[in-house]
Amino acid sequence: MNEIVESFLSDLKLLDVYRSDCLTVFRVASHSTGNHCPKCGQWAHRVHSLYYRTVQDLPIGNKLMVLRIRSRKFFCDNASCTQVIFTERFTGLFARSGRKTSRLNDLLTHLAFELGGNPGAAMARQMGIQVCRDTMLQRIRKSEHPEPTSPQEIRVIGIDDWAYRRGDRYGTLICDLEQHRVIDVLPDRRVATVAAWLIRHPTIQIVSRDRAGAYAQAIRQGLPHAQQVADRWHLLKNLSETVHRFLSRQRLPLREKRSRVAHPAHDDPEPAPDAPSGTPDETTQTTVNPKTMRREIKWERVQEVQQLHLSGMGKREIARRTGLSRQTIGKYLTWNEVPNTVRVKRTTVLDPYRETVCELARQSMKGPKILRHLREMGYIGSRTTVAQYLADTRKKDLQSGTCLIEQSRRRVSPREATVLVTQKESEVKASDRAYRDQLLREVKGAQELRDLCMSFRLLLDTHDRTPLCGWVETALQSQVQEMGSFARGIQKDLDAVSSGIKGPWSNGQLEGQINRLKMLKRQMFGRAGFDLLRARVLHHA
Ligand SMILES: [Zn+2]
Incomplete structure (x- = not known):
């Protein structure tokens, strides 16, 4: 038994154990006969005095566990050493003046990083460790974050923004695209901040970024020789925004409404607003009519009553057994089937x-x-x-696909139309095709816009940048003014866009990292400061 406990206590010798309702105390001492002097390193074994120190360890059975350590002070016998007396060290088990063992500290730090302040503290308390939220947060703040990769190794980075609050405050996330890891999180997306960071990392050769001007300018300032790559995903996003802007100012053709049910519930070609539902006799066996179900359940009940009566039981006894009233039982005994009740529709002033x-x-x-x-x-x-x-x-219209009130045709949102216009032919659903063709026919400029979209997507798909200049020329001539401004944007940023089309780099992986950041941000209920968020994002990065 003692051996098992001692294996858990690593280098310590178990003296005795005592426990109370909320606490287990192990009284322990060191096995070794002496200790190395911390100053000169010479072995010392002459004991000066004994004292006890108390250290909290990993809980046992959800109860606090405490090590009460019989500790020694030694004389250093090295004549040339200035240290005369020193206290015994327990390297690896806990720090010199630590009140918790290293393994307990590791566990708490892990909980803090994985769960955050409040949930981490709650989890720890559940395990029998008393800590409060603030000490958990301090653990995150105090932890050191070694640079995941030394600056010399970073060659290709992706840079993108993330929102503290959408449309309000933004930060910047920087990823090493070769190593697939987050390198840093910056508190904002201002040119000065980003440029200053880039200057500190001169080995970077390629930067993949969005289409907004701020990052482009920061890269020009911070790393003028680095190659800029316009991210493919952002290119497509800008393209679809262009189409959306155009379609938003068009009058889009109405579209046939989809009903929730494919086939109307009524076979009646002209269902009246209050058409009575089919009587049970008319319903087929395949459809489960609730009315038929109720009748069947009731008929079973009636038969049960009649059986009991046949076996010679009186009405009073049957009532006691079934919980039905004697009047009801009397009624049931006369039935050959459940009579068909027809609910009379009330007339109203309406x-x-x-x-x-x-x-x-x-x-x-x-x-x-x-x-x-x-x-x-x-x-x-x-x-x-x-x-x-x-x-x-209205409810009836929705459920049965009838058109008593609702129009059979609906207005299509610009967002929905944008998807139809920018989709590749193979992506268009069969049910959308007829409307899509109508849209392209009836909205002036839509067909031209679609052709330009398709040829641009082809550039991205084939990684062929040679037709890009020709594409820009065509787009600049476009009747659609939105497409003209998109093309002018490309023209200004031609080098980066052409690198984006040709090269293998894109910010696809940043998407996942930003999602992880958002998850951490929400876990902290948006209350945590930037330093805390950064520490947790970079942890494990
Ligand atoms: Zn010494």
């Missing part, structure tokens, strides 16, 4: 106006205005009756 309500709603008139119309026509019912009828009919 009945004469139903058609009008649908008609007005179809003209996209809102509830209050419809009510005013009805009042003029002599409607004396309440507002809620109209509102309820509208809501019910």
